Amino acid sequence: MLFVPQDDVKSVEIMADLQLSTTDFGAVGWYGGHAYGHESPVFCLSEDMLILPDLPESREYFVLLKSGNVPVGITCDEVENVDIREVHLDFQILHPMMYLEHSPIQHLVVYQTKIACVSSGERLVEYIASQSEIYQTAKQADFA
Numbered sequence: 001m002l003f004v005p006q007d008d009v010k011s012v013e014i015m016a017d018l019q020l021s022t023t024d025f026g027a028v029g030w031y032g033g034h035a036y037g038h039e040s041p042v043f044c045l046s047e048d049m050l051i052l053p054d055l056p057e058s059r060e061y062f063v064l065l066k067s068g069n070v071p072v073g074i075t076c077d078e079v080e081n082v083d084i085r086e087v088h089l090d091f092q093i094l095h096p097m098m099y100l101e102h103s104p105i106q107h108l109v110v111y112q113t114k115i116a117c118v119s120s121g122e123r124l125v126e127y128i129a130s131q132s133e134i135y136q137t138a139k140q141a142d143f144a
Helices: 121-143
Strands: 009-014 029-031 040-043 061-065 072-076 107-111 114-118
Touching: 040 121, 061 121, 072 121
Parallel strands: 040 072
Antiparallel strands: 009 061, 029 040, 061 072, 107 114
16 A cells, blocks of 8 residues: 555546556556646556556556646556544654665555555655666666
C-alpha cells in the first residue's frame, strides 16, 4: 500500500480511459490531452517500486499526480480516500537504517493491520523520473 496526500492528486481515472502504448521510457500508456492540455504519461510500478513495462490485469485505476504542467500517472489495484483524522493513523518517520537514497518513501503507517508506505506526490514523481532514466539506460544496454 502506498499513501499519497490527496492535495498531491489531480484526479483518479479508470484504466478504460488509458491509451495503452509501449514507450521507450517505461510508461505503459497515455492519458488524453483534452483534460489538461497535454497527454500525461502513466507508469506502472511493481511491489518493489520498479518500473513494470507491462500492465498487470489487477490494475483497475490510475492516479494522476500533480507535476508542473503535465500530470504524471501511476497505476493502482485499488484507490481509497482515507481520512487520517477519522482512522487515527500514526505516521512514523523512517529510521535512518531503513532510508534508501533515491526512495520516495518518507513515512510508514499501519493501516488495516498492514504496513503502508507514505510519499508525497512530488517525491513520487521525482522517483518515477529517476526510474524511467534507469529503465531507458537498461533498455539501451540490451540493444547494444
